Amino acid sequence: MTTTYVLRGVRPLGGEPADVVLDGGRITHLGAPGSATPSSDTDPGVVEIDGENRLILLPGLVDLHTHLREPGREDAETVCSGTRAAAAGGFTAVHAMANTTPTQDTAGVVEQVWRLGRDAGWVDVRPVGAVTVGLGGERLAELGAMADSAAGVRVFSDDGKCVHDPVLMRRALEYVKAFDGVVAQHAQEPRLTEGAQMNEGVVSSEVGLAGWPAVAEESIIARDVLLAEHVGSRLHVCHLSTARSVEIVRWAKSRGVEVTAEVTPHHLLLTDERARSYDARFKVNPPLRTEGDVEAVREGLADGTIDIVATDHAPHPVEDKDCEWAAAAFGMTGLETALSVVQATMVDTGRMSWADVARVLSQAPARIGRIDAGPAAQGRGVGVGEPANVTLVDPAASRTVRGAQQVTASANTPLEGMELPGVVVATFLRGRATVLGGVPVDAGGEDGSGLAGRVGETEAVAS
Numbered sequence: 089m090t091t092t093y094v095l096r097g098v099r100p101l102g103g104e105p106a107d108v109v110l111d112g113g114r115i116t117h118l119g120a121p122g123s124a125t126p127s128s129d130t131d132p133g134v135v136e137i138d139g140e141n142r143l144i145l146l147p148g149l150v151d152l153h154t155h156l157r158e159p160g161r162e163d164a165e166t167v168c169s170g171t172r173a174a175a176a177g178g179f180t181a182v183h184a185m186a187n188t189t190p191t192q193d194t195a196g197v198v199e200q201v202w203r204l205g206r207d208a209g210w211v212d213v214r215p216v217g218a219v220t221v222g223l224g225g226e227r228l229a230e231l232g233a234m235a236d237s238a239a240g241v242r243v244f245s246d247d248g249k250c251v252h253d254p255v256l257m258r259r260a261l262e263y264v265k266a267f268d269g270v271v272a273q274h275a276q277e278p279r280l281t282e283g284a285q286m287n288e289g290v291v292s293s294e295v296g297l298a299g300w301p302a303v304a305e306e307s308i309i310a311r312d313v314l315l316a317e318h319v320g321s322r323l324h325v326c327h328l329s330t331a332r333s334v335e336i337v338r339w340a341k342s343r344g345v346e347v348t349a350e351v352t353p354h355h356l357l358l359t360d361e362r363a364r365s366y367d368a369r370f371k372v373n374p375p376l377r378t379e380g381d382v383e384a385v386r387e388g389l390a391d392g393t394i395d396i397v398a399t400d401h402a403p404h405p406v407e408d409k410d411c412e413w414a415a416a417a418f419g420m421t422g423l424e425t426a427l428s429v430v431q432a433t434m435v436d437t438g439r440m441s442w443a444d445v446a447r448v449l450s451q452a453p454a455r456i457g458r459i460d461a462g463p464a465a466q467g468r469g470v471g472v473g474e475p476a477n478v479t480l481v482d483p484a485a486s487r488t489v490r491g492a493q494q495v496t497a498s499a500n501t502p503l504e505g506m507e508l509p510g511v512v513v514a515t516f517l518r519g520r521a522t523v524l525g526g527v528p529v530d531a532g533g534e535d536g537s538g539l540a541g542r543v544g545e546t547e548a549v550a551s
């Protein structure tokens with residue numbers, strides 16, 4: 089039995105209140121409050137949720153940059169735990185980065201990750217394919233075979249490492265054109281960042297940690313937009329973090345280069361001042377930058393120079409983070425807090441509307457990853473007839489972030505103890521609830537069979 093969900097008095101994209109019905113995996117009704125006819129009084133297959141004219145209905149969030157760690161580092165995260173965390177954060181699709189062990193550089197490995205995602209049933213998992221064999225930066229991986237596999241790879245990245253050889257980068261850009269793919273570059277000139285631990289600047293010299301100059305990122309982005317223009321291909325810039333990176337992308341777009349760019353929630357919120365604590369939760373690649381950089385990435389996101397927010401969710405086990413700064417791993421979790429950080433930095437500051445949030449966290453990432461078409465389309469909005477991939481958010485609620493209480497298997501959040509606005513109340517994947525009452529629904533598989541007995545939680549939402 090599948091459940092019909094009637095969402096009463098919800099605000100699609102933050103607009104006027106409406107009634108929305110999710111039935112048979114699709115949005116079947118969107119009308120004025122009171123217009124939805126299915127009722128739980130007369131039909132046991134109907135669950136009603138009261139949005140109280142406050143809850144915001146967004147298209148399911150799509151992450152272009154997630155590290156799920158499986159295969160190889162299941163102690164940090166698995167496809168199941170990571171995608172469950174994604175659903176809790178309001179996501180219905182994630183792109184799983186290729187820096188696994190073994191590397192996602194063959195059709196076999198990307199199909200394995202894709203299958204694990206499908207069996208877990210929390211979100212659609214779109215594996216990213218490695219650009220080079222083993223992320224070694226020497227030989228192109230089998231890009232075509234990964235594109236043609238069941239996983240249907242469209243995004244290719246050596247993330248964690250930079251494709252620094254310009255000849256290889258050029259070949260990759262040329263190659264992916266054949267299947268409308270995109271190369272997502274981790275822009276880090278390796279020679280300029282040898283031994284680097286944090287942003288190079290006033291703070292790094294004061295705390296005595298080796299600095300990582302902004303130009304190490306900017307020089308690669310500048311080179312890559314020129315290469316993308318030269319070969320007429322699509323380039324995506326991962327986790328852009330400096331003011332001049334924004335300037336370069338703005339310039340490239342003004343020339344018509346097919347470049348897109350992402351910023352992470354942590355680069356929208358935090359600065360390198362955090363490194364003064366020597367707390368390795370703030371150690372990340374690229375590093376947290378300066379106040380001026382934070383202002384520039386916010387401005388770039390608001391004016392469309394930066395296309396999307398991507399989490400770069402990078403879980404690490406406690407022994408790899410709770411140690412001396414220099415010995416700690418780079419990376420922070422982000423799936424469960426991304427939407428709240430965007431609300432805090434962009435919506436509550438008046439820089440962006442909720443429709444803009446839908447664009448940068450769902451529609452644009454779905455388009456870049458080419459998952460905005462086909463039967464399992466994502467990021468298409470909340471119109472009648474669209475697949476029922478939607479997220480219900482309470483913008484007036486807030487919570488205090490506790491890494492140990494998050495759904496992800498790792499606790500390395502840089503937001504520990506921070507109070508953030510916005511709570512994901514419910515997430516639906518093709519009409520099946522993956523999260524209800526703010527809690528993941530352990531349904532398992534596409535049939536939603538696990539939903540029986542969970543209706544009580546739904547009533548808690550409605551009351």
Ligand SMILES: NC(=O)N[C@@H](CC(=O)O)C(=O)O
Pocket residue numbers: 155187247248249274371372373374400402403418419420
């Ligand atoms: N962002 C990080 O600091 N770490 C990422 C790699 C990456 O995104 O470059 C990881 O895989 O841990």
Ligand SMILES: [Zn+2]
Pocket residue numbers: 247248249274326327373374
């Ligand atoms: Zn990276």
Ligand SMILES: [Zn+2]
Pocket residue numbers: 153155185247248400402
């Ligand atoms: Zn990453």
